[in-house]
Structure formats: structure tokens, C-alpha cells
């Protein structure tokens with residue numbers, strides 16, 4: 270059924286470094302700069318960070334290798350790639366079912382991801398207008414939003430949420446950009462975007478962190494992030510840390526299977542995967558070191574939750590030197606990170622439509638981008654006209670969760686861990702061992718270590734955390 274058997278060769282990355290850059294672009298996103306600092310703040314800092322990093326390297330990294338292995342071996346969309354590996358391994362093609370789940374998860378995630386990225390876009394506008402005002406006043410280095418009270422600044426988020434048309438416009442703009450890039454294809458779309466945006470992202474990240482080190486309270490931030498207090502860990506925070514590690518590395522939604530399928534070369538996957546995991550984790554930690562010095566400098570609460578970036582920081586920028594400019598750059602940075610991730614999410618169902626349904630890239634991107642846009646509308650209405658809707662209200666875990674948080678929670682707590690679990694079982698136990706060895710390029714003790722982690726530790730740990738996370742009553746917490 271694969272459309273790639275036609276006359277035109279299947280698309281691919283221009284080089285190994287192009288793949289690495291695109292994969293880092295996929296991994297580094299709202300998860301790193303918005304969610305990681307939020308969760309670290311809410312879960313008490315140091316101990317959570319330590320557990321998170323351990324999960325990334327013990328569970329995440331072996332899964333990164335596995336997903337890229339599947340895509341690179343299959344050279345097809347996620348479902349087709351798993352099917353091909355199953356065929357070559359002589360096991361049931363039904364395994365490709367977890368690929369379908371990944372495609373659905375990626376589709377659901379991009380629909381709310383675009384809504385959240387839309388908030389970021391709105392703040393780029395707010396901060397941009399403010400900086401233009403600062404320039405006009407001949408004082409480009411002043412703090413942000415001077416004269417606005419803390420209530421007024423924090424109220425901006427509430428005002429945005431109360432305005433469905435504004436939310437819709439932002440969501441539309443962001444999804445439009447995502448769709449446009451994906452429709453242009455791997456080379457001139459996704460790779461080109463990553464090549465421009467990722468260097469820009471890193472310059473902004475380093476620049477604002479250095480700024481925070483001088484203008485903010487780096488000492489307190491480092492103590493908060495890196496002094497573990499294990500009494501603050503609960504079974505829920507373990508579950509949260511795992512979900513975050515999977516989400517941040519783009520695992521469990523077939524994203525790396527899809528991106529891996531565009532690899533043409535034959536380099537080993539070990540160092541490639543390690544680079545991706547290091548970059549993603551490094552960015553999350555640096556994002557913490559960028560945000561918390563500013564939060565602490567102004568004496569604000571690190572545990573503010575999801576509003577940390579949208580309410581706490583804009584207020585902090587008011588009193589900071591050049592806060593107007595830094596505030597603008599800060600939101601541009603988040604937006605850039607969000608774009609390179611959302612294109613990887615939309616690429617998963619788009620590739621599925623091309624590979625399994627035989628659609629053209631443009632048709633497939635339009636169908637899935639368009640439908641994700643519609644699901645996103647339901648999410649944003651959940652903040653105003655549908656504020657009382659609880660899609661999974663019958664389920665304890667989601668009893669009081671609005672539409673966006675339900676989709677976020679269900680994908681993050683259920684679909685991603687399940688996807689990771691099946692990937693580990695399939696690659697660790699069912700895939701042909703010689704094929705795995707040949708296509709990952711792993712050998713000797715690295716191969717043995719990876720095999721232990723993927724076949725034993727991943728299924729056990731992910732399975733355990735999945736069950737205890739879904740049924741907290743088991744642990745009585």
C-alpha cells in the first residue's frame with residue numbers, strides 16, 4: 270500500500286546533522302521551556318529534577334534508539350515501518366497497532382499544543398507592542414509594561430482566556446504556520462525550518478540565561494533546581510516525571526519513528542540518540558536556570574504552576590533592567606521552540622496519510638492540520654463557553670479537568686506510556702535480533718546494556734508507573 274513505491278524516491282534528510290537538528294527541534298519545545306520549569310517548581314525542585322534526568326537516560330534514551338531504529342529500518346510512515354520490521358522479524362503485523370495509537374496521540378497533542386503556542390504568540394504581541402512603546406519613548410532598556418499593576422499584568426492571561434475569538438485567531442495563525450511548513454515537505458519544509466530556527470533558539474536561550482545570571486538570583490535558582498529533598502517526592506510526582514521525560518523526548522507518539530524513517534545514511538544510532546537526549550535535557554535544565562533566577566530576583570513563587578511563564582514572568586520583567594526587550598525575546602524563544610515541535614507532531618499523521626492512504630503530502634497535511642485545528646477549537650472553548658465541560662468526568666483522574674487538560678492528561682498519562690511500553694516490548698522481545706544489531710550499529714557491552722534497559726527496565730518501570738499513576742489508590746497516595 271505504501272505510496273513510496275511510486276516513481277519519485279521517498280523524501281529524506283540531506284545529512285546526519287540535518288536529522289539530528291530536526292530531531293532536537295522536535296524534542297525541544299513547550300515541554301522544555303514551559304512545562305519542565307512548571308513541573309520542577311510544583312514538585313519541589315531538586316529531587317524531581319534528579320528523578321527526571323534518571324528517567325531520561327535509563328528509560329528515555331533506550332526508547333529513542335528503538336524508535337529511530339524502527340523508522341530507519343522500515344523507511345515508511347510509523348505504522349508501515351513497524352509493519353515492515355514485524356515482517357522481517359517473522360512476527361505478527363498486528364504490532365503495527367501501537368503505531369496507530371502513536372499517530373492518534375500525535376494528532377491529539379498537536380491540536381492542544383497549537384492552542385498553548387497561540388498563548389505564546391499573543392504574549393509575543395503584547396511584549397512586542399510594549400517594546401515598540403519603549404523605543405518610541407526613547408528608553409529601550411526600561412522594564413516591561415511600566416505602570417501596570419501586578420493584577421493587571423496577571424489579568425492579561427484571564428482576559429485572553431475569556432476571549433474565544435482572540436484565542437482562535439492565535440491558534441489559527443500558529444496551526445497555519447505549522448501546516449505550511451509540513452506541506453512543504455521534509456527538505457524545504459521541516460529541515461529548512463530547523464536549520465534556521467534552532468540556531469536562533471540556542472542564541473536566545475544562552476543570551477537570556479546569561480542575562481538572568483547577572484540581573485537575577487542565580488544562586489537561589491541553582492539551589493532550588495539541584496538540591497534534592499526526597500521527602501517532596503510522591504508516586505504522583507514519579508508518574509509526572511516519567512510522563513514529562515517521554516513527552517519532552519517526543520517518545521510514545523511515533524514521532525521519532527517518523528523522523529527516523531527519513532534517514533538515508535548508515536551511521537550508528539547510539540551517538541545520534543545520545544546527542545538528542547543530551548540536548549533535550551540540557552535545554553530543560555538551562556530553561557530552569559533561565560527562568561528561576563528571574564522569578565527569585567523578584568521574590569515570586571516558583572510553584573505558580575502553568576501560569577509561571579504567562580503571569581509570574583511578565584510581572585518579573587517589569588522591574589528588571591531591559592525587561593521590555595528581554596520579555597519580548599523570551600516569548601520569541603518559546604515560540605521558536607514550539608514551531609519546530611509542532612511540525613514534528615503534525616508530520617506523524619501526515620506521513621501516515623501519505624504512506625497508508627496514498628494521499629499527496631499537501632492533502633494529508635491539510636486533512637490532519639485542519640482537523641487538529643478543529644479539535645483545538647474545542648480545547649480553547651473549554652476556557653470560556655465550554656468551561657463546565659468535563660470530557661472524561663466519569664473517571665476520577667480527570668473528574669475536574671477541562672477539555673485541553675483532559676486531552677493533555679490522557680495523552681501524557683495513558684497514550685505516551687502505553688506507546689513506550691509497546692515499543693519496548695516489540696523492539697526488546699519481538700524484533701529480529703540480528704536486524705536490531707545491524708540497524709542500530711550497537712555492539713559489545715553497549716548492545717548488552719541497551720538490550721537490558723529496553724527489554725527489562727523499560728517495560729517494568731513504565732508499566733509500574735503507568736499503573737500506579739492511573740490508579741493512585743494502589744499506593745494509597
Ligand code: PHE
Pocket residue numbers: 295296297298299300301378516517518519520522524610611613614
Ligand atoms: N517534545 C516536545 C516538547 O517538549 C513535544 C512533542 C511530543 C513533540 C511528542 C513531538 C512529539 O515540547
